[in-house]
Amino acid sequence: MADAGSGRSVVPVNGVERVVRVRLSTGHGEFLAVGYRDHALGQEQMLLVHGDIEGERVLTRLHSECLTGDAFGSRHCECGGQLDAALCAITSEGSGVLVYLRGHEGRGIGLLAKLQAMRLQADGMDTVEANIALGLPVDARDYTVAADMLHDLGVRSVRLLSNNPRKGEALLRHGIKVAERVPLLIPPSEENLAYQRAKRERLDHDLPHLDAITEHL
Template identity: 55%
Template sequence: MSERPPAATIRTQLLIPIHFPDGSTTTARVFTFDGLVDGREHLALGLGDRALGAPPADPAAPTLVRLHSECLTGDVFGSYRCDCGPQLHESVQRISAASGFLLYLRQEGRGIGLYAKLDAYALQDAGLDTYEANVSLGYDPDERDYTAAAQMLHALGVSRVALLSNNPDKARQLRRHGVTVARQVPTGVYLSTANARYLRAKAGRGGHTLDITAAERPDDEVVSADEGREA
């Protein structure tokens, strides 16, 4: 059963040029919101034709959407301990090509915050996996709530999505809040020796659709496995 959350409204929107370290560029229409249930400063980035404010070419087709949880260490500093930075880059490129939205959600460390995430890293260095570390600190394995994401999509007029994600919980939560997830579109698998245990935990304990075996390589280079991806 789905239950539509309280309405949020668009607060501001403006164009921002985006530049990645590899030299790729795009332009995003960035939206802020009033009325989000968690009170956090989440952003929506309209990419491709959505950056121009153009309506979708096919109104019946699901909108390509990525829910991306903030990761300072991966998104900004390029840490190889996770796959967040490469996933963010891939998502911006693919959504820019197809037109849609990237929701940048202020939910660091699967919802436990930056300092606690770094505490969890220390516990992982001592042998725990990423979920066990959160629990050891007194948190749930994953504390993220996507109610605000559903509010943002409703405010943007998006009710049917192709969800760019390997995480089935995102789809479940969006459906619960009145967003139709027509299909999930997997991202690449960005594997290195620094994040192998982390990705295996996401696949084994978090149920993420990650084919770790297909991406394994015997070095530190990040590798993207493209099997099963949609253009």
Template identity: 45%
Template sequence: MKIALTSAGTTLGTPRTRAVHRAIAEARRGVPVVLAARRPLIIAPAETVGAEGLRLIDVLSSGQAVLLLAPSRAAAVLRHEVEANAPAIALKLARPLIDAETLKRAADPTMEQILPEFEMVDAPAAAEAALALGKLARLLPAMVAAPVRHGWASLPAGHDLLSVPAEDLLAYPAELAASLTKVAEVAVPLDDAKDARLIAFRALDQGIEHMAILVGDPAAQTAPLVRVHSECFTGDLLGSLRCDCGPQLRGAIARMAAEGAGAVLYLAQEGRGIGLINKLRAYTMQDRGLDTLDANRALGWQADERNFSIAAAMLRALGMTRIRLLTNNPEKVASLEACGIEVVERVPHEFAPNGVNDAYLATKAARFGHYLG
């Protein structure tokens, strides 16, 4: 499980942060961007790139085009083991570039897998940053990449393309936490907590909001009860039985009301940070026999991609740096402590299986190390 980055302070600044946001938007549209590095690359997500994007890469590249995949996904495509700790695995692409639909099938294990034979080649030095852009865009971490021609920006095909430094993409998660600010606060009485308030937080130059649900006055307590809860559309809103998220959210609010105070940090990090669409894809892989952890890895993600430095920044802004954490997850405790939050007690937060999520909860205990049962 990923341990959160610390957020010592803003390092990118507004113009560079804005460039990352533009790169994310371009990635979601399937438009190539140039990754500025010692050996620059032109890159585009395999999931969204179309014929025009592939044509631009073909025209502007100066060498071998590759498909960059996370090792867990590349092993499935190649049908043999690869270096599991490598930042990325590169698969050679034929020129002119392979068609967009084949690239999508190679990236997405939920699609019908009729694929050509791929040859593994050395990954470019900036491969990790290329995959980071796909993840920041909440797309499958699979990128088409090629060395970009010298003087690309002066060519007609490259005139409108964006360039973004590789190191800025890698630094961006910590930047989000460092730039977090309060943007709204209002009383919202809840069924289980009539005195609840919502405080919305937003990071610099981007529109994703994280919420704090405050019950009573938790900041007045020496070590208030805190729940760090990642949003779950299917569980929190629809009442899905596949997980225990809905009962955990409502149970946390009810417990805090019973104690008189507490705070739920509601983070916009669906599916352990992989996003809603990718979570639904992971569900498809689970329906084919994989557990929660292996389903995420089959898509090319880590078991847990959440950025808990966001939660730490919210707690500091709320004046809560010494807390009792309502969780069954020891890594969540370690992540917050790594960000400077003192967790004086881990408070268990367990709910019984419902007949549908039994295997899910068993995986949490056996493979994620959660204290359950």
């Protein structure tokens, strides 16, 4: 891993400035939390590093912030399950990185707009139709800051924990090679089966496990 210093601010790499690192003990294991300031968007960002990472083929998760799923365990989506599964995979591997991307709530539309979209989905729209009905982008996420933070760590290629091929394409555009995409498949619940199917059919997510699921759980 690239030297994270003693916690002092360092010269920004591209648009991010590494500000602090601190050991973080979690229910999944021990991590090094590294905090950054994103000068381009004025946001604070964080990633977790487990073990000693090398520059190549680093097991990596880019996790988009989801307050309802990550903090409250919402069954509307599988985000909380993916976060847990990614941390488990990284600790089981013995090393890896989880990049937690703030500002990605609701695929980038924000918390309140996401809640409005959820209300429309409760009335029968899918996740794509709901965003469009609100006059918002289907997916407004940008992964520049994720690539900047990985560059700062000295990561050159990743094994990407994701079902979304667009994440890998974004990293490639920013100079991070994707050596492999590792599935992160979460069994659907009755509440999020339609949501996961919409992600597969409308957003090109690779979710082959849904083929064996009947319409009603």
